[in-house]
Amino acid sequence: MIRLENVTKIYNSEVTALRDATFEVNKGEFVFLVGPSGSGKSTLLRMMNRQERPEKGAVWVAGRNINEMPDGKVPHLRRNIGNIFQDYKLLLNKTVHENVAFALEVIGRPKHVIRQQVPAVMDLVGLAGKENRFPHQLSGGEQQRVSIARAFVNRPLILLADEPTGNLDPGTGEGIMRLLDRINKTGTTVVMATHDQRIVNMMRKRVIQMDRGIIVRDQARGVYE
Amino acid sequence: MWSRLTYTFRETGASLRRNVTLTVAAILTSAVSLFLVGGTFLVQRGFDNLLSKWAGGVQMIVYVQPTATPQQIDDIKAVLSQDPSVVDVGKLQYLNYEQSLAEAKRLFAGDPSTFSLLNKTNLPTEYKVVPKAGKTDLLVSLSDSYGKLPKVFKVVLARDQVQQISKLRDFVQTVTVGLSVLLLIGALILIWTTIRTAMYARRREIEVMKLVGATNWFIRIPFMLEGLIQGLVGALMSCGFLLFFNRLWTDGVVKLKGENGFTALVVSDSFLHLVMLMVVLFGMIAGAIASGIAASRFLDV
Numbered sequence A: 001m002i003r004l005e006n007v008t009k010i011y012n013s014e015v016t017a018l019r020d021a022t023f024e025v026n027k028g029e030f031v032f033l034v035g036p037s038g039s040g041k042s043t044l045l046r047m048m049n050r051q052e053r054p055e056k057g058a059v060w061v062a063g064r065n066i067n068e069m070p071d072g073k074v075p076h077l078r079r080n081i082g083n084i085f086q087d088y089k090l091l092l093n094k095t096v097h098e099n100v101a102f103a104l105e106v107i108g109r110p111k112h113v114i115r116q117q118v119p120a121v122m123d124l125v126g127l128a129g130k131e132n133r134f135p136h137q138l139s140g141g142e143q144q145r146v147s148i149a150r151a152f153v154n155r156p157l158i159l160l161a162d163e164p165t166g167n168l169d170p171g172t173g174e175g176i177m178r179l180l181d182r183i184n185k186t187g188t189t190v191v192m193a194t195h196d197q198r199i200v201n202m203m204r205k206r207v208i209q210m211d212r213g214i215i216v217r218d219q220a221r222g223v224y225e
Numbered sequence B: 001m002w003s004r005l006t007y008t009f010r011e012t013g014a015s016l017r018r019n020v021t022l023t024v025a026a027i028l029t030s031a032v033s034l035f036l037v038g039g040t041f042l043v044q045r046g047f048d049n050l051l052s053k054w055a056g057g058v059q060m061i062v063y064v065q066p067t068a069t070p071q072q073i074d075d076i077k078a079v080l081s082q083d084p085s086v087v088d089v090g091k092l093q094y095l096n097y098e099q100s101l102a103e104a105k106r107l108f109a110g111d112p113s114t115f116s117l118l119n120k121t122n123l124p125t126e127y128k129v130v131p132k133a134g135k136t137d138l139l140v141s142l143s144d145s146y147g148k149l150p151k152v153f154k155v156v157l158a159r160d161q162v163q164q165i166s167k168l169r170d171f172v173q174t175v176t177v178g179l180s181v182l183l184l185i186g187a188l189i190l191i192w193t194t195i196r197t198a199m200y201a202r203r204r205e206i207e208v209m210k211l212v213g214a215t216n217w218f219i220r221i222p223f224m225l226e227g228l229i230q231g232l233v234g235a236l237m238s239c240g241f242l243l244f245f246n247r248l249w250t251d252g253v254v255k256l257k258g259e260n261g262f263t264a265l266v267v268s269d270s271f272l273h274l275v276m277l278m279v280v281l282f283g284m285i286a287g288a289i290a291s292g293i294a295a296s297r298f299l300d301v
Helices: A041-048 A071-078 A096-105 A111-125 A140-152 A170-185 A197-203 B002-018 B020-054 B070-080 B097-107 B112-116 B136-147 B158-201 B203-211 B216-254 B269-297
Strands: A002-011 A015-025 A030-034 A056-061 A081-085 A158-162 A189-194 A206-211 A214-219 B060-064 B093-095 B125-129 B152-157
Touching: A002 A041, A015 A041, A015 A056, A015 A214, A030 A041, A030 A170, A030 A197, A041 A056, A041 A158, A041 A189, A071 B203, A081 A140, A096 A111, A096 A140, A096 B203, A111 A140, A111 A170, A111 B002, A140 A170, A158 A170, A170 A189, A170 A197, B002 B020, B002 B158, B002 B216, B020 B097, B020 B158, B020 B216, B020 B269, B060 B070, B060 B136, B070 B125, B093 B097, B097 B125, B136 B152, B152 B158, B158 B203, B158 B216, B158 B269, B203 B216, B216 B269
Parallel strands: A030 A189, A030 A206, A081 A158, A158 A189
Antiparallel strands: A002 A015, A002 A056, A206 A214, B060 B125, B060 B152, B093 B125
16 A cells, blocks of 8 residues: 655755655554654655655555656545644634535535535544534544544545644543544554554554664564564 | 535635735725726827827828819829938828828817818818938928918928927826836735735645645635735726726816817727726736735645
8 A cells, every 4th residue: 555665855955854764554554653753753654645755765655656646646646645643733713514524625525425424424533413613612632533534534545643642641542542443444544653652552553663764673563662 | 516616705705804904905006006007008099199190200291172183182292202312202191081081080089079070071181291211301391382282281290299299108108107017016916915924824724725635726726816806806996097087087188179189189988998908807817817826836835
């Protein structure tokens, strides 16, 4: 599903964020990217939806080298990739329903599709009944659920999560992980960057460990350290 | 398709409301600058009307009495062609009754009642005389003798009226063109700033849109529509100014009715409407393009 080949990323021609990274993520896999801040986890995620392009190497997503993809095709690539962030990136002036519907609206999905898919995904993330609230009326965990609903409402093949539990207390974070696990079980590939040891140790999924831009460990059913 | 349209209009409306001050500034500046652009065309047209009988380097007009026979008209031509070193015979032009009437129509645009009195018995026909380069003075010295030819009504020289008017026209044109270009640049900068501010206010939204796979055009179009509306409203206001000042001008000029020929400074309604249409199209297109470019410039999320 995702393959990186000898990917090197250098910022401002001096800071090497990634060095010669090579790995492959299969369809339906759940992968943790772990490592301290600045080790290159986020850069790796940003490579996978063409927010960044490497100086060297190739990034393959769903059989296509996305670095050679023309700019006009990038929106279509991104429709197959959901994104979740530590700070949720919700639109504060829109309701929960509008936030989720927005993701479908801006890619031109017709009204009847939106009416059908938004409530379904609300059920999935456990927010049924809170559609008309605004983000500031929700707890952090609920806001993250909205952001997951928005990322998943278009049924993407891949979900990229950058520290999704970083702002949440342990109990709430576990709830989010159970939700991501459920989404993963529907066949969606999940790649999640985190430095939350407890969660990585609890889930026992594949772990790719980064240190200063280099992959130092790639372990199936791994723990944080 | 329908949901895209409603989306576009909703976003455009919200954005216009959010930025009222800048939007009003952009609209007013475009209104004034487009008014000057339109005004430049009208002023130029007025002067062109006034000077039209002298277009193409004509320095002397020999008016022929309406009672002249074709033979007499040919005789005048023969005399005018006698000095090919002074008169550019190739450019010697005779306007018959119909052509003279068409010219009079433009000259009397502001004075239709006088124009309606013209007919075959009282409208002189005319020879337009272009001198060879540098021979204008010689032509002037010959003009008295042309005036004494049979059936010549009168001889009029360009230097008596045209040169001053041409200078005035050049001056007015330079000032209006210069001012309108400056103000147009100002208007475009304001539209640009409005769009940039609007995009900055919505940068989070745009980031999300790009991440969920909205195309750049989808993001850009509401902003372009916003610029188009600003340009359109500004242009409509400038059309109001143009109508108002043209009416004022026409009324003033018509009061000057008489021998001076200044009634030619009046611009016909059809030309005014053409200028207004141009101004509206230009305002819309320039507004849309400026904001489209501004939007693209800030789309790299």
